[in-house]
Amino acid sequence: MVYRSIKVLAAALVGLGLTTGAALAAGEVKPPRTVDWHHSGPFGTYDRAQVQRGFQVYKEVCASCHGLKYIAYRNLMEIGFSEDQAKAIAGEYTVEDGPDASGDMFERPARLSDKIPSPFPNANAAKASNGGAYPIDLSLAAKARVGGEDYLYSLLSGYTDDTHGHECSTGTYYNPYFPGSCLAMPPPLLDDLIEYVDGTPATTEQMSKDVSAFLTWTAEPKMEERKQMGFKVIVFLIIMAGLLYAAKRRIWARLH
Amino acid sequence: MSFQTDNKLIKWFDDRLPLVTVMHHTFVQHPYPRNLNFAYQFGSILGVMLTLQIVTGIVLAMHYTAHTSMAFDSVEHIMRDVNYGWLLRYMHANGASMFFIAVYLHMFRGLYYGSYKAPREMIWMIGVVILLVMMATGFMGYVLPWGQMSFWGATVITNLFSALPIVGDPIVTWLWGGFAVDNPTLNRFFSLHYLLPFVIFGLVFLHLVALHQKGSTNPLGIEIKGPADYISFHPYFTVKDFFGFAVFGTVFAVFVFWFPNYLGHADNYIPADPLVTPAHIVPEWYFLPFYAILRAVPDKLMGVLAMFAAIGVLFILPWLDRSRVRSAAFRPQYKWFFWIFALDCVVLGYVGSQPAEGLMLVISRIATIYYFAHFLILMPVLGWFERPKPLPTSIAEAVLAGKTSTSEGEKA
Ligand code: HEM
Numbered sequence A: 001m002v003y004r005s006i007k008v009l010a011a012a013l014v015g016l017g018l019t020t021g022a023a024l025a026a027g028e029v030k031p032p033r034t035v036d037w038h039h040s041g042p043f044g045t046y047d048r049a050q051v052q053r054g055f056q057v058y059k060e061v062c063a064s065c066h067g068l069k070y071i072a073y074r075n076l077m078e079i080g081f082s083e084d085q086a087k088a089i090a091g092e093y094t095v096e097d098g099p100d101a102s103g104d105m106f107e108r109p110a111r112l113s114d115k116i117p118s119p120f121p122n123a124n125a126a127k128a129s130n131g132g133a134y135p136i137d138l139s140l141a142a143k144a145r146v147g148g149e150d151y152l153y154s155l156l157s158g159y160t161d162d163t164h165g166h167e168c169s170t171g172t173y174y175n176p177y178f179p180g181s182c183l184a185m186p187p188p189l190l191d192d193l194i195e196y197v198d199g200t201p202a203t204t205e206q207m208s209k210d211v212s213a214f215l216t217w218t219a220e221p222k223m224e225e226r227k228q229m230g231f232k233v234i235v236f237l238i239i240m241a242g243l244l245y246a247a248k249r250r251i252w253a254r255l256h
Numbered sequence B: 001m002s003f004q005t006d007n008k009l010i011k012w013f014d015d016r017l018p019l020v021t022v023m024h025h026t027f028v029q030h031p032y033p034r035n036l037n038f039a040y041q042f043g044s045i046l047g048v049m050l051t052l053q054i055v056t057g058i059v060l061a062m063h064y065t066a067h068t069s070m071a072f073d074s075v076e077h078i079m080r081d082v083n084y085g086w087l088l089r090y091m092h093a094n095g096a097s098m099f100f101i102a103v104y105l106h107m108f109r110g111l112y113y114g115s116y117k118a119p120r121e122m123i124w125m126i127g128v129v130i131l132l133v134m135m136a137t138g139f140m141g142y143v144l145p146w147g148q149m150s151f152w153g154a155t156v157i158t159n160l161f162s163a164l165p166i167v168g169d170p171i172v173t174w175l176w177g178g179f180a181v182d183n184p185t186l187n188r189f190f191s192l193h194y195l196l197p198f199v200i201f202g203l204v205f206l207h208l209v210a211l212h213q214k215g216s217t218n219p220l221g222i223e224i225k226g227p228a229d230y231i232s233f234h235p236y237f238t239v240k241d242f243f244g245f246a247v248f249g250t251v252f253a254v255f256v257f258w259f260p261n262y263l264g265h266a267d268n269y270i271p272a273d274p275l276v277t278p279a280h281i282v283p284e285w286y287f288l289p290f291y292a293i294l295r296a297v298p299d300k301l302m303g304v305l306a307m308f309a310a311i312g313v314l315f316i317l318p319w320l321d322r323s324r325v326r327s328a329a330f331r332p333q334y335k336w337f338f339w340i341f342a343l344d345c346v347v348l349g350y351v352g353s354q355p356a357e358g359l360m361l362v363i364s365r366i367a368t369i370y371y372f373a374h375f376l377i378l379m380p381v382l383g384w385f386e387r388p389k390p391l392p393t394s395i396a397e398a399v400l401a402g403k404t405s406t407s408e409g410e411k412a
Helices: A002-015 A048-060 A073-079 A083-091 A123-129 A148-157 A204-219 A223-253 B008-016 B019-029 B038-063 B071-080 B085-113 B121-143 B148-163 B168-176 B183-214 B236-258 B285-296 B300-320 B332-353 B358-385 B395-402
Strands: A068-072 A094-097 A106-109
Touching (some): A048 A073, A068 A073, A068 A204, A148 A204, A223 B085, A223 B236, B008 B019, B038 B071, B038 B085, B071 B085, B085 B236, B085 B332, B121 B148, B121 B183, B121 B285, B148 B183, B148 B300, B168 B183, B285 B300, B332 B358
Antiparallel strands (some): A094 A106
């Protein structure tokens, strides 16, 4: 597909001049590996099963450090969870509310309308628990990094012991895809770290892909609607262009 | 002179407020050269784009919050919760890019066919003012979502004024409304971003008044001599322009619906953080050639002056060009230099997107010198040296001859 070749081309351009694999010199960043996502391409849609698995990875692994503040529990219904499932998921979280009649803040189970909170009360608390580094809110991660979901996938599955001579200071970990090469996030995924509800084998590779697909949805929840509308608009415009061109020829034929 | 009709109501109205007469004059009576080609399409497209930016912008403004602690969230609110908010925002953000694509093509058309030459200097100069105001509008609009590029772009660009001696620092403080880019800056940028498109609207009106005073140029660069040379706007150019809208709209739609963030920066999806500087601060693509000129000059003040001079030189172009002949179709040498100049602008745009070091810096310097040499040396000198091709006696003659054998003017 044109779409895919543009992406490959872009990746190739980014990778131009960079040596890949074993010969990676100090300070160089590896271009992300491209994935043939179900949601890429002009008609691509999110693979519901994959995105739901990705949510499970988020909930069981990433949520202990990262929030998802632009996603409300009700939004989970958009990726195929039933209302009861979304309510049950919300019920597992507690959020702070208040003040109540006596002026005190209180905790209550989350409702569908609540946003998925950060596990930390504020940015400083988050940094304090993570060696001074801030675990970003993941809602927009797929759009906020060059390489998008390919980058997220490569980063999550790309931790390696082969550091190419890099010395990462204590509390940081080598990752060839990370600009700067050492980041404060310990490798979050391990084979069989979780057990997928749908029985898919939970390899690091699989979980990285699934959670990246999920984060693409959190960053661009209207993508399917957008592409569908785009298709109608383009068809309309092309037909209009054809008709107008014919009309132009006829009207101008009056001149001689 | 005024519009003739039997309809009493229209007559009554038009007699008191001659809107119908003006429309009738513009679209039916006013002579337009019959040989206007598709390079003449972009003016009407610009009108459509301005309208579209104003309409989408006003609706965005109903949901947007101009405060540093809420701007980023309010844009995400638009993207996620407002009905068709994603469409409005992607149309507005990509619409700005399409607007600049159209304005640059419109200007290159002017350079190719000598539209700036007498007696159309006013049309051209008002156009350059419109470009400047558009740039200010686009720059301030990009600050509104308050992402990392918004904040750092605003910081870098406003800081340029500090290069001015003595008044520099007070001016920057005044622009910021404080001692750094902060909430007062965001507020005033929003206010001005709302205002300036309407200023552009007024300037466009003046642009068109000046245009109607002297009429359009045409690919042959000769004036209208008789009725055989011209046609009315309606229906000929109405249908042609609408065809152009459909084609341009298709390109626009590809961006909006499939590559909505292609022309933006990933960093702008990170909320602004005054404590973290992005690795590369790059302005939007439409500023890149000017950004390259800014950075090509080793001295900050001179760089700023060169950047403004790059637009300023356009103002005096009508007097720099000494050629007797208007259209590049009859200027064998200028035609080449036109394309070299266009390439030079693309090169400047490219180096503007790269870190200013090593080979890129060298290229940016050569391209900057060439940019100014084109206007200040080539344009005056070419008029002396060049032997223009013979001009056709009339538009009609050339067009009708072109129907059998393709003449140069017709092709161009
Ligand atoms: C000359 C016409 C205009 C141009 C070139 C222009 C350009 C821009 C640009 C480049 C952005 C940043 C887009 C982004 O990355 O999100 C923007 C944002 C914005 N503009 Fe405009 N604009 C124009 C007219 C208007 C008008 C007339 C209004 C309001 C009445 C308006 C309201 C807004 C608002 C509220 C935003 C922030 C929301 C957002 O970032 O999407 N604009 N504009």
